Amino acid sequence: xNALLAFPLDLPPRGRLExxxxxxxxxxxxxxxxxxxxxPSTRALAVSLGVSRNTVVAAYDRLLSEGYVSARHxxxxxxxxxxxxxxxxxxxxxxxxxxxxxxxxxAVMPARTGAPASxxxxxxVGFPDASRFPFDVWRRLSARALRSLSxxxxxxxxxxxxxxLREAIAGHVSFARAVTCGVDDVVVTSGAQQAxxxxxxxxxTPGRTVVAVEDPGYPPLRAAFEATGASVxxxxxxxxxxxxxxxxxxxxxxxxxPSHQFPLGMVMSPARRMALLEFARRHGAVxxxxxxxxxxxxxxxxxxxxxxxxxxxxxxxxxxxSKSLFPALRLGYVxxxxxxxxxxxxxxxxxxxxxxxxxxxxLALFIAEGHLARHVRKMRRIYAERREALIHGLVRHAGKxxxxxxxxxxxxxxALLPPGLHADELVQRAVAQDMRIEALSGYAIGETAPNxxxxxxxxxxxxxxxxxxxxxxxxxxxxx
Numbered sequence: 001x002n003a004l005l006a007f008p009l010d011l012p013p014r015g016r017l018e019x020x021x022x023x024x025x026x027x028x029x030x031x032x033x034x035x036x037x038x039x040p041s042t043r044a045l046a047v048s049l050g051v052s053r054n055t056v057v058a059a060y061d062r063l064l065s066e067g068y069v070s071a072r073h074x075x076x077x078x079x080x081x082x083x084x085x086x087x088x089x090x091x092x093x094x095x096x097x098x099x100x101x102x103x104x105x106x107a108v109m110p111a112r113t114g115a116p117a118s119x120x121x122x123x124x125v126g127f128p129d130a131s132r133f134p135f136d137v138w139r140r141l142s143a144r145a146l147r148s149l150s151x152x153x154x155x156x157x158x159x160x161x162x163x164x165l166r167e168a169i170a171g172h173v174s175f176a177r178a179v180t181c182g183v184d185d186v187v188v189t190s191g192a193q194q195a196x197x198x199x200x201x202x203x204x205t206p207g208r209t210v211v212a213v214e215d216p217g218y219p220p221l222r223a224a225f226e227a228t229g230a231s232v233x234x235x236x237x238x239x240x241x242x243x244x245x246x247x248x249x250x251x252x253x254x255x256x257x258p259s260h261q262f263p264l265g266m267v268m269s270p271a272r273r274m275a276l277l278e279f280a281r282r283h284g285a286v287x288x289x290x291x292x293x294x295x296x297x298x299x300x301x302x303x304x305x306x307x308x309x310x311x312x313x314x315x316x317x318x319x320x321x322s323k324s325l326f327p328a329l330r331l332g333y334v335x336x337x338x339x340x341x342x343x344x345x346x347x348x349x350x351x352x353x354x355x356x357x358x359x360x361x362x363l364a365l366f367i368a369e370g371h372l373a374r375h376v377r378k379m380r381r382i383y384a385e386r387r388e389a390l391i392h393g394l395v396r397h398a399g400k401x402x403x404x405x406x407x408x409x410x411x412x413x414x415a416l417l418p419p420g421l422h423a424d425e426l427v428q429r430a431v432a433q434d435m436r437i438e439a440l441s442g443y444a445i446g447e448t449a450p451n452x453x454x455x456x457x458x459x460x461x462x463x464x465x466x467x468x469x470x471x472x473x474x475x476x477x478x479x480x
Contacts, residue, residue, distance in 0.1 A: 004040040004048050007032050016051055021059040022108035028068050028079055035081030054441040054449040057424035061442055071428035103227055121435040121468040125412045127458040130326040132379060137371055145361035159349035161188025162360040168367035169333050177294055178308050179317055181335045187344050190355050191332045192292060192320035196224040199288060199316060202343040203253050204228040212251040214242055216443035218262050221255055234445035237261055241268030244275040254287045258306055259294045263443050263454045264414050265407030273306055280314045287315045293323040295376045298384045299408040313337030323411060324376050331355060331363055383411060386457045393469025401476040416452040421479055423453055429475050
């Protein structure tokens, strides 16, 4: 038994956040944690379990975002009512069934990620504004692609993707991001997450491969590599990006977001980029460059992609259309070195053979006819206005209580808090005020997580930004 709960919590040495979240969620669903039950404080539970408080905060915050718990003003978290289900519905995998491979024994059903309509101010990260997408154009191009496909025998297609789409992608990234590639260098994937999964399959030797990742960084990337048996090692970031001097010499895979560090927002400096490529050359490592929202820059000339600077075939350039178009499209790509293309294509074939053919052909037409470039230009203006309104509002209403992180790109803005203000408590208080914000600690691996907040630009229009920042300033002052 856990000292604070009426049931045991079994946390493995690795993946403690996922295990804690999953076991608490299971206890809520099977009724061991009844509706209205107050959860232990984050500090007390962390001490009881022997983990960092950030781990407990992130687990509670995830349960809060999923609707399993609610935040009570001044009294922590409580279990939401009406969620209990029968044990039979939640038992699969929760109890560590030994018929499953060890990594998957504490798996839980993934959380719903759609933006909830109940929040007046939703500033979560990762949601573009799909309402501005030209669906009428997409429908017309989709109908044309479908007519073309109807004249051909429906069969399986090449795992690396439809050639028209790969040609369109090669042209797009060559023009927009100066990435050096041709049609045969591109492998189409079902979003960036499948790209990470495929790269983990072909680059990891279970139990031996060390993967260096940014800390804080992107959790789904870490999950993909941990699932294949890699040893994932956090490496800190500073104002110039990933601290190359702290990458372990044993690292053979290095993951970075150099154009817009996720989630802090800095751009990797030219000197740091060259140092990273030199490290990779010296140690025989490869680099995964995640350019997840590189199209959205608001000032200055963007630095060349790492892939452009690479002369030895060490960089895998990963891109996605989830931010520039909409996440449900589920199309992304990898620009891979020649030596890895066959393995990557075969891994894709083993995984799910190929992406939806109609979606590929429609996207190829969308890019080739200039609609993607026009849409990105339009959204860049819209997001720039929202970003300016957010930053000005934060400076005006909370300038002395937030330190904004310098960033000229992307769909989110990060800010650090001073001592005495705690991000997890602000997240709770914001929910009570009909606002959804995120703590930076949810993206950290190490015991020392940044104390700050991150605000998304995708779902909140300029007209409501003043109200949101004014409310946030009030919450900060009350919390202080």
